[in-house]
Amino acid sequence: EIVMTQSPATLSVSPGERATLSCRASQSINSDLAWYQQKPGQAPRLLIYGASTRATGIPARFSGSGSGTEFTLTISSLQSEDFAVYYCQQVNNWPRTFGQGTKVEIK
Amino acid sequence: QVQLVQSGSELKKPGASVKVSCEASGYSFTMYAMHWVRQAPGQGLEWMGWINTNTGNPTYAQGFTGRYVFSLDTSVRTAYLHISSLKAEDTAVYYCASDLYGHFEYWGQGTLVTVSS
Numbered sequence: 001e002i003v004m005t006q007s008p009a010t011l012s013v014s015p016g017e018r019a020t021l022s023c024r025a026s027q028s029i030n031s032d033l034a035w036y037q038q039k040p041g042q043a044p045r046l047l048i049y050g051a052s053t054r055a056t057g058i059p060a061r062f063s064g065s066g067s068g069t070e071f072t073l074t075i076s077s078l079q080s081e082d083f084a085v086y087y088c089q090q091v092n093n094w095p096r097t098f099g100q101g102t103k104v105e106i107k
Numbered sequence: 108q109v110q111l112v113q114s115g116s117e118l119k120k121p122g123a124s125v126k127v128s129c130e131a132s133g134y135s136f137t138m139y140a141m142h143w144v145r146q147a148p149g150q151g152l153e154w155m156g157w158i159n160t161n162t163g164n165p166t167y168a169q170g171f172t173g174r175y176v177f178s179l180d181t182s183v184r185t186a187y188l189h190i191s192s193l194k195a196e197d198t199a200v201y202y203c204a205s206d207l208y209g210h211f212e213y214w215g216q217g218t219l220v221t222v223s224s
Binding site for chain 2: 036098
């Protein structure tokens with residue numbers, strides 16, 4: 001099983017600042033990585049797939065990068081609606097596995 | 108537009124069974140695989156497995172064998188999750204999610220299953 005490790009667990013950021021979230025895979029997953037955003041009481045929402053492609057309707061301030069085992073989600077200028085939990089997921093191998101999540105909170 | 112609509116919250120006693128439904132609309136049901144994801148209170152996302160909507164063949168993640176059954180009724184574009192012999196630790200929100208290219212593009216709104224005596 002591929003283990004996905006996200007860091008940090010919690011990120012405190014002021015509105016308007018940049019947020020950088022990391023995700024590491026225990027073995028190479030090429031670019032088979034997705035990022036999801038989850039707000040309290042809501043289902044996860046797909047943000048990024050293929051490590052760097054924004055899903056439909058996702059603002060350009062969200063960007064993904066990386067390949068192999070190291071991945072990054074960057075939110076260029078945090079808006080109030082971006083404070084949430086973010087999960088990475090590998091879709092390269094079975095079983096599909098998620099990271100434990102990074103909570104982005106208001107500083 | 109694409110929608111996955113799940114059945115409502117359930118309160119069950121230990122040992123009982125529950126069946127969660129996930130009705131799809133806005134796309135060709137048999138083109139997308141259907142996955143199930145569990146989220147225990149205050150915890151992260153846990154992949155339970157998936158069902159091939161073409162063949163009906165289910166695949167279960169480790170830890171979700173035996174008491175969990177995925178099924179379909181393609182005539183009503185609905186996937187089901189059946190959990191038997193419920194335990195307190197089954198208390199969670201269960202999500203269905205559809206997948207065309209690997210990632211989980213569409214999600215149901217979630218169904219809270221509470222197991223309590």
